[in-house]
Amino acid sequence: MLEHGGNLRDAAKRFGRDDWVDLSTGINPRWYPAPALEGNAWHRLPEPDPALTVAAQAYYGAPHMLPVAGTQAAIQTLPRLRAPSRVAVSAPSYAEHAHHWAGHGHTLTLTPYDELEAAVAHNDVVVVVNPNNPTGTVVPAEQLLQWADQLAARGGWLVVDEAFGDTMQHNSVAAHTARPGLVVLRSVGKFFGLAGIRLGFVGAHADLLRDLADLLGPWTISGPAQQIALTALTDHAWQADTRRELHASGARLRALLAAHDIRSSGTPLFQWWAEAQPEAFWQHMAERGIWVRLFTQAARGIRLGLPPDEAGWQRLHAALTEWTNR
Template sequence: MLEHGGRLRKAAQHYGIAEADWLDLSSGLAPWPWAIPPIPERAWARLPETDDGLEAAACAYYGVAQVLPVPGSQCAIQLLPRLRRGGKIGVLSPCYAEHAEAWRRAGHLVREVTESEVDFFLDSLDVLVVVNPNNPTGRLLPAERLLEWHARLAQRGGWLVVDEAFMDNTPAVSLAPHVERPGLIVLRSFGKFFGLAGVRLGFVLANSRFLQLLAEQVGPWAVSGPTRILGQACLADGDGHQRMIERSALASQRLASLLARFDLAPHGGCALFQWLATDKAGALHEFLAQRGILVRLFVNTSSVRFGLPPDEPDWLRLEQALQAFAKETA
């Protein structure tokens, strides 16, 4: 199992600080979870139905003709490699590490490439995987460039897989309107924007033939009845979506400014996190953890990712810890 953010219990045990006393900024989730709607008893007592309105709500939300709900986009990441014979896979890196891992485990030859290397290697690849906005750097690639890459791949029956887990805050630049094109596969996460990662819900956007093939791998009743009701309610809350977009943008800008005040100006980020590459990454992570603040450390790139604090006391707590770190390392 690869390391991920959100392992709060492990941190609590390691540092001897009770879970309730932590400020967890490690997982890049909106820290203001959507209200849970009433869940009728029948949702717990019966097998899920696929005509209950979830797919229709998702199609309206993403602006597509069809979707495939999955129990978290991680499920799709692990299943996609099964749908191709062994081939050459490019993963635009650094990014969410599960992508390269899933293709490697399925027996494919994986090359992790930088943005500047894509054009050189693209015509030798069968699949290119891109996380957009990227996790952890926050880099947002323009749709025009991605569609150009897709066109080159599709000429040879190749795929462009775009993980848009953090796209909800910037829906206008999503590739969702183009997913009818063969070989274009878009993954969307539910839990990050709606602040409900424990729900385990995601969606795959692609043409109908591809979704049918993937559905056979996912199997029946993959998304629980209660999750389907919750997902439908959240996806249909248009006013709530706009409030979350505005709230996240303001908080992310505030976080970037706060970090910069202490000579920790981010090198990237998006509406739900800020990312900083520094030779002090390990020391900063440890310093904050000793004070019950958990951020995501990336050892290989000597960088840290900060999620958004949920309320004013947490903002003050983070500010005081950063101020103390600045004094200690001056």
Template sequence: MDTLHHQLSQPGSLHHGGRLRAAATRFEIPLENWLDLSTGINSNGWPVRTPPASTWVRLPEEEDELNATACRYYGTDFLLPVAGSQAAIQALPQLRAPSRVSVLNPGYAEHAHAWKRHHHTVFAVTPEQIDAALPDTDVLIIIHPNNPTGDVFPIARLLDWHAQLTGRGGWLIVDEAFMDATPELSIAAYTTRPGLIVLRSLGKFFGLAGARVGFVCAHPKLLVALNNLLGPWAVNAPARWIAIQALQDDDWQGKARQRLLQDSQRFHALLSQHHLPPDGGTAFFQWVRSAEAHYVFEKLALQGILTRFFSDPGSLRLGLPATEMEWQRLDRALARI
């Protein structure tokens, strides 16, 4: 039987987690009966408040508090709000002439896809291959922590790679979509340096994936070029208002980080107990590499639990359960495999 991954793949598109309706159709289980662990999004996200009615009848205004609030949160001097970091991933390749691009692999596949589509030469590199590949690289793309392996890199090492690249006009792009639980590992504070670009998002930590709010932290010259390419009103007014409130909520952020880190330890122990010891992970998900990954994916799906299957290498990414009932349901399902 084809996996859900292969069934849903279409020419020119990539498969992602969260396609719950397709899973419900394929496995003939009603939508409301599923436990979705496929995305890595914090399912105990920021408690959304209702935006004022005025946000719906006025065009977005760049003079609001969003930039200043986001700069404080990310610890950077300059940034540009975008419609989710995906918008930046698709746009950045258009700001360079054809280049040699090294992309961390395995990793978030949209990066390589976007650069290939705009006629750049793309190479997949493992963490161990980066140093050797760097002399022949114009743009290095790091997902940090990596998705799905959870790999992290010391800031000093990232800055060394950046220095080598920028010395010949290159870029280091660091996708920090899963960074919020471990802000001490972020390199965003260094993005006043030309050629260093950091992508952030409200989707994972704040659980606001549907709002489509992301940020590009970079040198002002690059941000101007990116803004000109994307055009006005990239982020809608209600989403801007919600983002400001979430980024200002220091109390919720502190509690959420503590809970995520504790739950990730619990998750590691649970999977290990069921003979699926993780090979990596973050505060948001665990990554299990196994020759039986496809089998486990199917057996969990038949019980209404959706995970993220990767064929190369054969592995599963499992996001955190949200409630005690969900933890117990997953425990029981794993015991049946």
């Protein structure tokens, strides 16, 4: 299995402490307050709730959506819906995409963002994480739609992972997923801070969604997850307040890093930079109870998310000061 953030048990075992500030995931540290559940949520088989799909279509602006057990379920399954293809995956980006497209007979190319346009002409499938995780790079929606049309004209796909797209809905291409060949992945885990319920959505042409649903099988989303997500997706006041808070917190994080001579990029939920000494920085932070995401492969660097409270901000500031003055 690939390594991911959020592995606090590993951190505690390795460093022998339990007072962690977990900045390793980029998940909103102020999660949506889950409502009280109906009693039968734990009893009934979780047949799909049409109201959840309607709420997702309204929230994401998509004509058709399929609930899945986190976008990870779609990432693992989509490669099984195509015959062996030439696939370009944006790099660096969320590693699970390349990991799964590399299987099932596909020919994979890891493609830097500035080479994606050229890759469209030579591949059957192009996968773009937008905004990118971990760097925050953004491809304009207009460009993505042009690529989608080019690929669809020869039976290809453009897969756009918008897991971190909730703070920049204006750049989403989910509204255009009725056209063949455009697939959009959205996550409830990041913006809503509900990674534990394992829920995401796929926007695509109805025929592709039908094939994906058949392959995933029945009862993929638990009853409690459906009830919680339905409330979250329709709580417009919470969504508006949270977007304002995240933009302010994201700007604060970027300014804090800049004050310590770190020039970062990212989204309101996380910042990333190509740290010259990533292992040393990660070790320095871990020894102070701050768990950040270390990247050592295609993109050597550090990604960190938002502290959950003022005490967390102060601990991060102190650790950065010690790093700068070492």
